[in-house]
Amino acid sequence: MRSPFNLLKMIYSSELIKGTLKTIILKLLADNKRMYGYEITQKVKELTSEKIQITEGALYPTLHALEDSGLVTTETEYIGKRVRKYYSLSQTGKTQAQEKVSELADFMETMKFLLDLKPQQI
Amino acid sequence: MRSPFNLLKMIYSSELIKGTLKTIILKLLADNKRMYGYEITQKVKELTSEKIQITEGALYPTLHALEDSGLVTTETEYIGKRVRKYYSLSQTGKTQAQEKVSELADFMETMKFLLDLKPQQI
DNA sequence: GTACAATACATAAGAAAATTATGTATCATT
DNA sequence: AATGATACATAATTTTCTTATGTATTGTAC
Known part of the structure; x- marks a missing residue:
């Protein structure tokens, strides 16, 4: 039996999100100065x-990769006894964030065009 | 040295296209009734x-997967001595095509919103 | 007439990026 | 005391793509 709530509860098939995660993170960091991992998942x-629900298995490896490539810097803080690792864009990261966002925006325009095409059948 | 033609020659980083290939193919087939592999790459x-340039290494495995899952049917024809394999949507494929296209369109609206967000910095 | 580019298929090895599962630990709520 | 939320991390696996390779035909430019 199909619940009417299914309509409200649509989550994008995971394949769609592939390839956009890094850009999403960079954009959020560009907007928010500094964020920690869990905060990013909740914000998205x-x-x-x-x-869009970012899993931890996708998030943390991506954040570490961004750090390794010098796009973000980190500061660790303790909230009580619990550790929290804040990420901020480096100068290179800021540039990259802009580039990635522009590219994705452009890509989406292209995809929109592709998807809006009307049937060409004879 | 940077050629001014670089500006005209921008190709999306391949990661962006990830996850959209199946949808692109289904959409083209929905619009064109039947197409063969090489034709799809050229059309896109x-x-x-x-x-967007679809490589053969990505295209053919995807087409085969669509066939295996019953979303497309095929007919092989000879043009001279050269073989050509035409793909058409099955009934299930037509439904799937609509669903995938809607989902991608919806996803892009969501992404557009995410990317358009203005800085929240204090 | 021959070399090269384009057409047209296919598959295999490897890389990249995600999912799923698991682990640790703290804090808030019932 | 148990459960769910917060918060990190990583490993095994899967999916999906890139890159490389292979075969073969057809058109075109020299």
Whole structure:
């Protein structure tokens, strides 16, 4: 039996999100100066009405890769006894963030065009 | 030295296209009734001003997967001595095509919103 | 007439990026 | 005391793509 709530609870198939994660993270960091991992997952979930849910297995390796390539810097803080690792864009990261966002925006225009095409059948 | 032509010759980083290939193919087949592999690569290249180039290594395995899952049917024809394999959407494929296209369109709206967000810095 | 580019298929090895699963630990709520 | 939320991390596996390779035909430029 199909619940009517299914309509409200649509989550994008994971393959769609592939390739955009790094850009999403860079953009959030560009907007928010510094964020920690868990905060990023919650922010994305909130901003997308739960349609994009970043898993930890995807998030942390990506953050570490961004750090390794020098696009972000980190500061660790303790909230009580619990550790929190804040990420901020480096100068290179800021540039990269802009480039990645522009590229994705351009790509989406192209895809929109592709998807809007009307049937060409004879 | 940087050629001014670089500006005209931008090709999307391959990671961006990840996850959208199946949808692109289904959409083209929905619009064109039947197409063969090579034709699909050329059509996408043409429609996107060469910004999206589908490689054969990505295309054929995807087409075979679509066939295996019953979303497309095939007919093989000979043009002279050269073989050509035409792909058409099955009934299930037509439904899937619509669903995938809607999902991608929706996803892009969400991404557009994410990327358009203005700085929240204090 | 021959070399090269384009057409047209296919597959295999390897890389990249995600999923799924697991682990540790703290803090808040019931 | 148990559960769910917060917060990090990593390993094994899977998916999906890139890169490379292979075969063969057809058109075109020299």
